[in-house]
Amino acid sequence: MTSNEIRKQFIDFFKDKQHTFVQSASVVPLDDPTLLFTNAGMNQFKDVFLAKGERDFKRAANSQKCIRVSGKHNDLEEVGHDTYHHTFFEMLGNWSFGDYYKKEAIAWAWELLTEVWKLPKERLYATVFGGDKGDGLEADYEAENLWKEMTDIDPSHILQCSKEDNFWEMGATGPCGPCSEIHIDLTPDLSGGKLVNAGVPEVIEIWNLVFIQYNRDESGTLTSLPAKHVDTGAGFERIVAVMQNKNSNYDTDVFMPILNEIGKLVGESYITSKEQIAFRVIADHIRMLTFSIADGGLPSNEGRGYVMRRILRRAARYGRNLNLHEPFLYKLVPGLVKHMGDAYPELKERKDHVIKVIRAEEEHFNRTLDRGLEIFAKIVKQLSQNNENIIPGTEVFKLYDTFGFPVDLTRLMADENNLAIDMAGFEKEMNNQRKRARAAAKFTSQTVSTDEWVVMNDGDDSEFVGYEETTINSHISRYHKDGKTINLRLLKTPFYAESGGQVGDKGTLEGDGFTLDILDTQKEGNAIIHICESKGEFNPTSDKVYAQINDSERRRTIKNHTATHLLQAALQQVLGDHVHQSGSLVEPDRLRFDFTHFEKVTPQEIGKIEQIVNEQIQKDTHLEIAWKNIEEAKAEGAMALFGEKYGDIVRTVKVGDYSLELCGGTHVNGTGEIGPFIITTEEGIAAGVRRIEAITGPKAVQYFQSTRSRVSEIGQLLNSPESEINVKVQSLLDDKKNLEKELAQTKSDQLSGDLNGIINSAKEINSVKVLIHKVDNVDMKSLKDLGDKLREKVKNTIGLIASVNGDKLAFVALVSDDLLKKYKAGDLVREVAITAGGGGGGKPHMASAGGKDVSKLDEALKRFEELA
Incomplete structure (x- = not known):
């Protein structure tokens, strides 16, 4: 039975029991800043359990997308090293809101497991709450007796367990209650009874039935709830492994399609690879990243965004174990979407968006990853020479601050080298950085006690x-x-x-x-x-x-604020629904808007955005301001600022049918008051985040006048009418291009003038001819042209051409055809460039790279000889 069939069977089973199928909530809870990620099926029903909301159904079932990266339920460091920890997983669940209770929950769970899925009854164990003297609670004899009465489980397989394992609490206060867990014994001889709750893969929990019947107040006192609820959760991946008779979740059809895609990139299968941990880590992490990005998350430097960034960088680093040096994670997305898109259609809808985000983030990290790995290798070497085994906090901080290595990534690499890291020293450096930031920041407000x-x-x-x-x-x-x-x-x-x-x-x-x-x-x-x-x-x-x-400043500010609303709506129209606000600044003289997007906004798109905003201004639409319940506002489609906390009653600002946002700011009465709108700059400020600055009203008029004046001056300089300036400039650019082409050809001819002399300068190392040639102020194209000409003439040769261009270095590596099985130009030039503080790559026969440290040129050339 396939995993998709198992998921469907679960849903259909509870539909037949009069449960309403509820779509999985977003794994990124955009309306709950207190929660990093949706980590349980009950999250979307939290308000019901807290008696702050209700649903129009009493029974529900679904498969919920979940992410857990820390806490007792998951340990990121274990993911991939074992076969059952995951950052992303699905939770099959059924709920009762004041309807059925323990009797039905136990009976139905047993029916599905043993009659529908045909799991062997002799392998199943049920645990119940064993009581707690501190809370004055006796054992859950009700659940224990129901297991005996409603099922044919072996009575000796019903175990009373501690509060730690069998009493569920939402938090320090709030709803709570006993739970009954179902475990399966996977030992060959059915000897796993003593291993229940021992945290071993031979006996695993597959379903937890939570009976919410108490409320804990701030004093710790428990009182019975007037309405009792059921909240159950079954780990989908574990169920599938059991159903498909696999020892590992990764061996099931949940993961194998992804592992096979990784194998295609690597050139070897997961089954035969010696780097299976790397395969598993990447397969797990790409699921977490794909689902979280599809649901609106973005890698960043704070909150859930930083968790996503850590996960991506962890996966990218494991790619190095598989010799994947170029961005590769984004290539796994289409296969994952094909496999899971029917169950979760949002993956299909946002596939291109997910690919763009992951690729941009990978490319950003790739620029520093190799250099950081080189620094780490030097640290390890130095520690070994000094007979030390702790990486100093200053070095951990340097890897974090300069090369973007999350601390847990450095810890992982340290573990692989049997080293520890100085966390206290790292925290000291972090605190020093925070102090420097606070000292440098300009605080306009003063906090006083x-x-x-x-x-x-x-x-x-x-x-x-x-x-x-x-x-x-x-x-x-x-x-x-x-x-x-x-x-x-x-x-x-x-x-x-x-x-x-x-x-x-x-x-x-x-x-x-x-x-x-x-x-x-x-x-x-x-x-x-x-x-x-x-x-x-x-x-x-x-x-x-x-x-x-100051009424004048307020008037200018409100024009820019309303214009910001118009801008956001226009951005979504032109660029897509993935556009969300990442930050903004509204001042009297300008507006600044940061938003999620993964490409430079083209001049054509800028023009279209300006046109849409100005059309809305010309309509002079009256703004409708209203106070309403937040759920009502969201139902109407009001855009909320991510991470902002809102009360139950919110203020909405509506511009006709064009824009609706939650906003507490001040605005114009009608859009016509704004005046002309002009975008002055567009730039990237972080991976996946763009920034637009714009002006309105009198400032825009001044901008028009200044621009017209500059155009007139340029026309005079070119001795050309304003209407023909572009033609004149294009002619000059064409002339410049032709001259540069002629100059490049002259340089190329000069470089190639003595090919035989260059070839004869090669020295033989380990039976291979090693050719190294230095030149000055030669562009990359000319270097590649020279490389092509040399390759046509050489055999049994690897070569490096290096040029010093001001304060930068340029490298081209080449490998003759007869050595391609032994050497790859991309690997050679990358090693050389790293030595000089740079990076690069290319094809096996020829590749290019850059270096930032000219003083390291001789060291880089020596490194090339060492690679022979």
Whole structure:
């Protein structure tokens, strides 16, 4: 039976038991910043268990995509080294929300396992909660008796176990209850009873039935829930291994299609390879990456994005064990999608997006991976010479900070060399870096402890009225003086505090005997802090003030904020639905928008985006602002900012049928107020993240005028009408290209003038002719041309041509046809380039590379001789 058939049988079985099939939730919980990844089937029903939500069904079943990379349920370091730990897995589950309970859950689990799937009853064990004196709970005799009454399991196979193994809790507080686990004995002689819960592959848990019947409060006290629930989870990969009679999850048809694809890239099969661990790690990690990216995740330097980056870099490094030096992970995606796309259609829909993300991330890491591995090898060599076995924290930090090696990757390589790493030293370096970053950062807001405030009005303050008002009479709640700077809070304020990318308002406060310039407005928790500078003495005798924002700056800011909404919608129209906001800055004079995309936005696309935004501005659409329940807003398709926390009631900003976002910022009344919109720059700021800067209104008009002036000046310089400038420039470029071509040909002729002399300069090393030729200021194309001409004339030869071009090095390696079975030009030139702080590669017969350290040229040439 195939894995797809097993998954379908599970769903169909519970459908016949009146369960509603529920689609798997996204493995990236975009609406739950507290959770890195969906790690259990119950995640999407958490609100039901917490009595904060409900569903229109009482019974549910599904196969949930899950990711676990840490904690008691998984250990990343074990993935690939054993045959049953995974970062990504599927969890088959069935749920009851206040409907059926232990009786049905136990009976149905037994029915499916033994009557439908025909698992041998004599191999199955059931564990139940054995009680806990600390909680005052007796053993779960109810479940134990139901196993005896509702099934024909061997009574001696029903085991009472500890709270640690058989009592489930959502967290320190909240719903909890006993569970009953089903284990299967895979030992040849059925002797595995004593190994239940021992964590060995011979006896494994295949299904956990959780009976949620208590609530634990903050004091630790348990009380019975009015409605009892069932939450079960069966590990899909383990079930498949058992059903297909395989000793390893990786030997099943869940993994073998991926392992076979890896084998095609490597040129050997998983079954015969001596590097099976590398095969397994890569197969596991590409599943995790493909599903997480398809569900909206992206590699980055923080949060779940950093976990994804760690996983990808771990897989890329294992690729080196299989001699895969070029990006390869992205090539595995189509096969995985073909295998699992029917069960999870989102894989088919986002296949191209996943490939682009993984390829971009691989290429980015590849630039430093080889150099980092060389540094690591030198560290290992030095430790060996010194009879030491701990990698200093400074070196671990260098690999992390300079070469992008996650700490767990360095630890993995250390383990392979029987070394440890100095984590305390690494953490010290990390803390020093954080201190440097804090010292370098410019903080416009100042945090002060509450006992330093001078309180003028106790109670609630910071009521924001700036959506409707720009000037008000208000009262000082409290203030804090620090030299000339005054931090101040008002009972009511029209000043918008920096949030959601929009900068804080500026303006003035006038009181009895003082005037304050408000330089910035920030938030501390729910409090709005006005950061002020006094024009004179500030010793208020009255709390009354007149607050007035800088209306001109606010007007320009709100134009840019609404334009940002229009821009995001246009980006999605032109580039695709994968575009999501990664960051933004909205100021009076410009807007900046960071978004997910994996290619440079072309000039044609920029033009189309500008056109769409300006068309929306010209329509002068009235903005609709509303407060509504967050679920209602999401159901309407409102875009939320990833990672932002939202309350139950949210503010939505709608621009006709064009744009709908959750947003607390200030906006124009109608899009026509924005004026012209121009994109001024587009650039990449990280792997998979692009940045656009734009201007609106008067700034855009100034930009038009400045551009027109420059065009006029260029026309005068070229002695050409403005309408013919492009023709004139193209003519000049063509002339330049022809001259460069002639110059290159002249250089090539000069280089090739004495081919026989170059060939005769080769020395023989280990019965192979080694040809090394140095030149100066020769471009890569000319070097390759020379390499081609040399290859036509040589036999039994490997060659290296090197050129010093300013502060850079260029290398071309060549291998004669009769030595291609022994040498690969790509491998040779890569080793040489690494010595000079660079990298490269190419085809077996000829390859090129660059170097960054000119002083290492002689060392690089010597390295080439050593490779002979």
